[in-house]
Structures are given as C-alpha cells and as structure tokens.
Amino acid sequence: MTNFLRRSSSLARWSKLAYEGTAISKTRLPCTPASQITQLAALRRRPYATVNNGDPKSGKDKKDAQVRQGGDELSGNKQNSPSSRSGSGFETSNQEDVARPPSPKDDDSSGKENRIKLSQAEEKSIDELLMNLKRGLPADQGKALDLALQAIKRDGIPKELMEVMKNVQEGHPIDLATAAKLVRVASQLSRNAMEQNMAESNQLPTNEQDRQKFQQNKQDSQPPPPQPPPKNNRNPQKKPDKKGEPFYYDISLWVVAFILYLLYLAPGASDHSREITWQEFRTTFFDKGLVEKLTVVNRGRVRVDLHKEATAQMYPDSPAAQGKFHYYFSIGSVEAFERRLDDAQRELGIPSSERIPVAYKDEISWAGTLLSFGPTLLLIGSVFWLSRRASSGVGSQSGIFGIGKSRAKMFNHESDVKVKFKDVAGMDEAKTEIMEFVSFLKDPGQYQRLGAKIPRGAILSGPPGTGKTLLAKATAGESQVPFYSVSGSEFVEMFVGVGPSRVRDLFATARKNTPCIIFIDEIDAIGKSRAKQNFGGGNDERESTLNQILTEMDGFNTSEQVVVLAGTNRPDVLDKALMRPGRFDRHIVIDRPTMEGRKQIFLVHLKKIVTGEDMEFLTGRLAALTPGFSGADIANCVNEAALIAARGSAEKVEMRHFEQAIERVIGGLEKKSLVLSPEEKKTVAYHEAGHAVCGWFFKWADPLLKVSIIPRGQGALGYAQYLPSGDTYLMNVNQLMDRMAMTLGGRVSEELHFDTVTSGASDDFNKVTRMATAMVTKWGMSNKVGYLYFEEEDQKLHKPFSEETAKTIDSEVRRIVDEAYKQCRELLVEKKTEVGLVAEELLSKEVLSRDDMVRLLGKRPFEDNKEFSKFFDGQPKSAPPPFASEQTDSPPEMPLPT
C-alpha cells in the first residue's frame, strides 16, 4: 500500500475523477459507489508479481517485488512481507490489527474495533497524498478530503473493506451484496469522520448513549453565544462547519473516492492470468507434475490448470495456488503443440493412460469484438456528432436530420414585411391583378359566398430586378399575412428525395399558418418543362420536386387561404402543367418600366435622398436618360449618386452626381490608367464622329446626346450615346435601315479619313448582322425569303431550313447590310467636313454634348421626340449622360418588336 500511496499524483487524478463522477448526484451518494466499484475493478489491470524464486516470472516482475518488499521493510513490516502471506500489499497492515487500541463499543461493523490500522509509512504517504490533492481543490473540498483521510489514518481501514479487496483480488466479481457492504462501509466511515470532527470541535461524546444525551441537552439549553469568526484558523477539524449536510456529503465523497481507489489498486479480478513461455511451462510446472489440465483456447493459446494444493505446497506465494488464477502460453499451431506435448510426455515416460488431458475451446473476446466494431462505431459517432454540431449552428433545420426541411424564410407580417403597394412604383397593371389576391386573403368570405373559386397562385415573370419579389412582399404587407420566401434552387440538393420533402414541409408549414403567402423565387430552377429537361439526360430529382409542387397545389382545398406566388425570368421554359388553371392561375408579366414607370420608381427611391433639385424635372430627366433600366438599376443609380456626392463632401446630391452615377452604371468605371497613343485616339475620335454625324443627319436614327473618347469599362475605347425617340416597341424598315447605317458610320468614317481600317468596328458588325438576319428570318422584311419565321435555337442540331433557303438567307442578309453601308457612305462622303469638325473637337475636349453638336453642325433638321428632348434642350453646361444599355462605341441596338 505504501507503494500505491506513493503514487500520489495518480491517486489525485483518480480521486478527482471519482469525485467529479459522484458530485453530480450528491444526494444519492451512498448508492453511487456500488456500481462504480464494479466498473472500476474491471477497468484497470495491474500485473501481478510473485516473490518466490522458483515462480516463473520475468526479471522486471522480480524487481517490482523487491521494491515492494523494500517498501514493506521500510514500513517496519518485515515479518509480514508477502513471502509469508498471500495477498496484496494492503494485507500487510493486518498485523497492526493486534496492536489496535481498544475503542468504545460500537455496534456497526465498520466500528473502530473492526479496523486495521495503517502503518507509519502508509500514514506518511497519506499525508503526502493529502498535500498534493489539496493543491488542486477548492477550500471546501480540501477540508473535506482532509477530514476523510485523517479519519482513515486515525482509525484504519474497516475489515469488511479488506475482505472485499481480497475477494476482488481472487477474481470474484463485485456482486450486489458486496456493493451494499461497500456502501455501508463508506457511509459509516463518512459518518464517523464527521462525528469525530463535530466531537472534537464541540466536545460531542463519541458513544451512542452519550451522544443522544448531548443532543438533548443541546436542544434544551440556550443557544450558545455567537462566536466570532475564527481568523486564520487553518485547522479545519477545529472549525465547526456551518454548511452541515453538504459538508457531510463532501466528506462522504472523499471517503468513497478513497475506497474506490483502494479497490482499483487491489490486484483484483483482472490479475487472473499471466503469460509464460513453453520453456517456463515445462521446467516450472510440467516437469514437476503440477499440471492438471490444458485447454487450447481459440487454437492460439493454451491455458494451464494446475493442481492447486501441490502448487501451493511448492510455491506458497504464487497466485496460481489461489482460486481462479492460471497461466497460459501461446502456440503457433495446434498440431505443433500436440506434437511437442507428446514428445515431452514421452520424454518424461508418462504412460498414455495418465497423460494430461487436453481440451479445446473457442472463446469470444468481448474486448476484441468491441474493438473490431470500433471503426464503425467511430464513424457513426462522428457523423452523429457532426450533424449535432451543424444543427446547433445556424438553425435547428440545418443538421443532417433537417435536410428534408424547407429552407423558406418566414417574414412576419407584423414586424418584417413593411413593404406596401405604394413602395412598388411603375407597374399599375400588375398591382391591379395581384390586388385580387389581397382582397381574397383579407376577406375570403365574399368570394366564397358568390361561389367563386379562389385563385391558387400567380407567376410573376419578367427580366431581373423588375420588382417581382418586391411585389410579392407588398402583397403580403397589404394583406397582413405571413410571407414565406424561398428560392427554387433551395429545393435542389445532391440527395435524392430532399426536394420533394422540402416542398412537402413548406406547404405543411404554410397550411399551419393560414392565411399566408408562399413566394418561390426563380421557380424555373425546378419548374422547367419536363420534356425539355430530358434532352441529354433527365433530372429525376428536379422532376419529382416539380411533381410534388403540382401535387401540393392540387391538394389545397378551396377554403385554404394559402396563395402561392412564383417569380421567374424565363416563363418560356416553365412546364405547362404549372401554368394550368387551378395551379398558377395568373400569369403576371412585369416588364422593364416605361418612361413614366421609371419616373415613379425614381420618385420612390429619391425620397430617401437629400437633394435640392426640382423633383419633377429631375425625375423626368433621369427617366429619359435611363431607358431599359430595371427598378433594381434605378435603385442602384440613386444610391450610387448619393455615394458620389458623399465622396465629394457635397451638401446635397445634385444633377451631376446622378448623371455620373448613370454613366458609371452604364459604361463602367472610367479607365484613367488606359493611355491611348495619339494615332489610336485620332482613330477613335473619327470613328465616334462618324456615328455622331450619321445619328444627326439620318431621319430615323437617334440623335446624339453625348460622345466620349475616354475609355470605360471592359474594352470600350469610346462611346456615343443617343437620345431615344421614345420607348420603342415596334420598328419599321426605315428605322432599321437608318440605325444600321448609323452603326456602320464608325467604320465608314475610318475608311474615308485613314489609309487603313482598324478592328474597332467588330461589335458594330455584330449588331448590324443580327439586325439584318432578324429582318430576313423573323420579321418578313425580305421579299426573297418571304413571310417565314425561323427560330434560332442553340441546342438544335439541324437548321430549320434547307440548304437552298440558307443560301437565300445569306444573300439577303448581305444585301441588306450592303444597302445600309451604301446609305452610310453616301452620307459621310457628303458630310466629310462635318465629321472632321466633330472629330477634331472631340480630340481636344474628349467629351461632346448635344449642345456642342448643335454648335458645330447646326440644329438637327428633324423634329426630336418632345417628351425626351425637353429635358435636354437649354441645358448649356451639363453634358448629358450616356444612353442606357450601351457600353460600347456603337449606337444602341433596337429593342425586339413584340
């Protein structure tokens, strides 16, 4: 035991662990140790060392034994050394029992007369242990530990505990009765320690009768005068504890921990066996006739059963003389072992009738089996842990078990959805259509009374940023209902079945919160036509998600107030089944805003901006400057203007800030770092001048607003911006021809003014070719091809026309472009001087405005669109910003006629 106690660091660790294990159930403490003892005894294995010279064991074991012996000698216990007694080091204390002083009669089994005192060396070890342990403990715990160990030191270890340890050592498992015994011993030890402590501090009598009397007297008497708190009293035994019960538990805890530790150290159940070699087996046991039986276990090991009595006589200290202990040795193969054994027996002349019986046995090693499951358990454990960790992060839906849950964001109508219809500008028709959903959600009774079927949903389609989501939110805001927003792509996962499951979950949640609105943005991610998807391999997962949406929408009964809105930029690719009545009943097209729409959207966004400009004029001018802008572009422009103004420390956002912002949004950042050579600059100037002069003198072309040779954005060395003749939806042949001629103006000008031409007109040619091709193949503007429409489809492998038609189309496109070129060249030859004028002015100023053009070329000979031109005429100073949607150096492409 001295040895064990010397290892105080491990005792500290172990006791702390035991304490932590039991601390959580302080009130149930007396029951705790029993179960733990069983576990602990089985957990820890400690090699056994016998001390007899004849006993087969390694040199290391011998050394251990010598150390132990030395320890016992040190403790003055020489005559009780293990060589004279079997058992563990604890038993060395048994002799002290004789010298134990008589104590008052105590009826409990762990009373003082039943204790075995510790030796001096052991007591010393306890003191050391105490010192080490107390360092890492809170003051209260330290005090309790002190008391517990002092009591053990003073009174010794109960005999019962010793018996248990002996049993454990002999390999008997700790059964319920033993556990109960241990509990009793532990609690008795604790109580004794506590009472002793009380007695010492209050002179409490230690025998039962006196104790009762004392308690009675204490109750009858006056409460003792309050003691001043003892200052610097370092002796916890003298200090009465005020916490009472909890303190008792603390002591108990330490007693339990200590007992557990003793058991844990006892060379117990685990020390049933020891490996030896064949040679050791032969010389030590076999040749001496001690072997009773051999058992081949799992064809790899042989267990040696010895004649107990004979072994005990020959090796009194060997554990093999005790109950369940046995030696074993490993064999290479059963056959080889049998041969060896036969040989050995033959050598010894053992007759065949007396030969040692050999049994064969297969045993399952539970540890091995468990170990083989280790990697699997580890994998399952880590997956579980990862999923738990993930789910404790963003939200409870994000773990692996929440994968089938809908990712829809819910906006509370009271707090989150603040958008109203007044915030959505420039789409009056769409608002009127969607208003019906609002009145249904607000007052469904009116519709039901008249037998009208409630619309299920609407698809909002249109280019990006035109306000589809905003409109859906405003619908929720107006109808004062919850709003579930989800993107179509959020249904698509790599796992099969997740999409449909999320759809189900979304609709189930919505049904629980009726009335409400579900908004599925970018529904084309899942709602693509199933026929089209199958080209080049289908996507079953997407298809089943779509099917689930169709089913869910069918599943609504008419009284369910769930409206499904969906947004898409590609209504053309949607599955027809989605669009049929009863599902998305309404198809609301939200196009880019018109001039009036843009004005209103600017008004909405300008509300938040500090500006001193006249609102009517400002919004009109900005709207005129931004044809083709979506609501999102407008919002971005307004914000950009405010940023530019703030960057220049301006008081207010002025017109020039807005114009700069629009330029930036359209053309990108000015590339100041890009320095052109003088020749390149000249070419760009003449190229742009060619466009500008064409725009000025062709009746159906758009007049110039601004031309610049400052490089911007990606690869645009210069650009010309034009005043649109209006929000054009239809274009006639004259307009198309003038526009194509104007687009070719850059190259023609280069031809007329330079010896050679540059690559700068490539984008112009692209536009011209596309326009001419559309005129021939789609718009019926070629007599030779006639009134035919040929769809351009990238995915189609075959052209929808014959080779002959293809040739005709080619020649017609070429004819049209040639005509446009001729028209342009005729004009520019005639206006060669004007082109030179404009180009030279551009070279010197880099930017020319509409007013510069008037000054250089005179007033345009045609009437401009009043609606637009009123915002630009009479503005001598400010150069108007560029035309929308143009980033290159050529005139704008015409909108596709609808």
Ligand SMILES: Nc1ncnc2c1ncn2[C@@H]1O[C@H](COP(=O)(O)OP(=O)(O)OP(=O)(O)O)[C@@H](O)[C@H]1O
């Ligand atoms: N009609 C409008 N009135 C006011 N603001 C608008 C309007 N349209 C768009 N906006 C602004 O543009 C922003 C983006 O619009 P929104 O998200 O609704 O576009 P969307 O059509 O849903 O785009 P996408 O198709 O890319 O999803 C809005 O937050 C709003 O600031």
